[in-house]
Amino acid sequence: MTGSHTLPFELDRGLSRARIIELLDTDDPAVEKALFEHAYRVKAEHVGTQVYFRGIVEFSNRCVKDCYYCGIRLSNTQVKRFTMSEEDIIDSGLWIHENGYGSMVLQSGERQDAAFVDFVERVVGKLKDTTQGQLGITLSLGEQTADTYRRWFKAGAHRYLLRIETSNEALYRQLHPKDHDPSVRLACLDSLRSEGYQVGTGVMMGLPGQTSADLADDIAFYKDNDIDMIGMGPYIVHSQTPLAATVKDFDPARQLRLGLRMIALTRIVLEDINIAATTALQALDPRGRELGLKAGANIVMPNVTDVKYRDAYQLYDGKPCMDENASQCKHCLRARIESVGETIGLGQWGDSPHFFKRRQEMGQNHE
Ligand code: SAH
Ligand code: SF4
Secondary structure (H helix, E strand, O other): OOOOOOOOOOOOOOOOHHHHHHHHHOOOHHHHHHHHHHHHHHHHHHOOOEEEEEEEEEEEOOOOOOOOOOOOOOOOOOOOOOEOOHHHHHHHHHHHHHOOOOEEEEEEOOOOOHHHHHHHHHHHHHHHHHOOOOOEEEEEOOOOOHHHHHHHHHHOOOEEEOOOEOOOHHHHHHHOOOOOOHHHHHHHHHHHHHHOOEEEEOEEEOOOOOOHHHHHHHHHHHHHOOOOEEOOEEOOOOOOOHHHHHOOOOOHHHHHHHHHHHHHHHHHHHOOOEEEEOHHHHHHOOOHHHHHHHOOOOEEOOEOOOHHHHOOOOOOOOOOOOOOOHHHHHHHHHHHHHHOOOEEOOOOOOOOHHHHHHHHHHHHHHO
């Protein structure tokens, strides 16, 4: 399937590394258009044009890590730290469930202490109980031991998002303090998979020092590791971080372009996975998420966190919808999604078809 006569080569899942780099770098608007249109056709064919919602609750900004790019890193003393109460998180989960979002993402800074592990286990269990097992639960709580992942899975979580940030090991080391080890992160992805989770990962695009070749390698990483879901977003400066000092010419338009092209290329190469149109796209352009859907994404993660906490959970500058509560977001989003001719898959978990195929293949291999 070529899908377009604009290009002198086939756009298909076998795209070479050199072609991917060429498509990330192109200055030709006709090539970009052909890329997005083809990615959209691949999406329609493999996962459909229904958008699935994951209501995201950012329940705590306490973090033991010090990633150089992130606004809530441990060393940022200007941030007022908070953790939502168990009751407030459960109320948010009920709102998500009652409004037909189907799934919830619980995200926070990283902590491995016993009190935190117990807290999450309890909250996940209660969310499952109060929704009669109907609410799908995704966690995005960083690096943990296999035992912790197992406990949270048993409590009822079934998807986990842990970005590799970049597949370039040297670049990863530049973006993190010495004790943040990329091999630990890879081991975490392996244990998540062994524990039975649907595994999500992703990278940031447009990082200082990152090349188009690195991004092409990121897509190869997703493919080689048989990833089920992707949540990736453009890097955005946070002024109170060490990395901000190294960024001289931050160009939001370039970041958005890279973000959309990566979504399109990832869709074309991986076909049947879930890909999120992330909030970082919206931070760069009010229509960023819709553009993400048109470029091949099929998941949107509306922010359901109580507005009183949003100010304190800023991973990057210019986070959108700081004063819009969950109900306002819901109306705005529906209109936005309908504006690009898509429908919302209400009341469904919207699991990635890839996960089921992977499981089936595993089962067959074991027979
Ligand atoms: N602490 C958990 C979850 C919260 S951070 C974790 O790190 O996995 C979630 C994601 O936010 C990170 O994986 C990173 O990719 C992204 N992020 C952090 N700072 C960012 C920035 N300045 N610009 C864009 N994305 C950022
Ligand atoms: Fe903490 Fe995650 Fe931010 Fe790193 S990216 S500092 S782990 S919240």
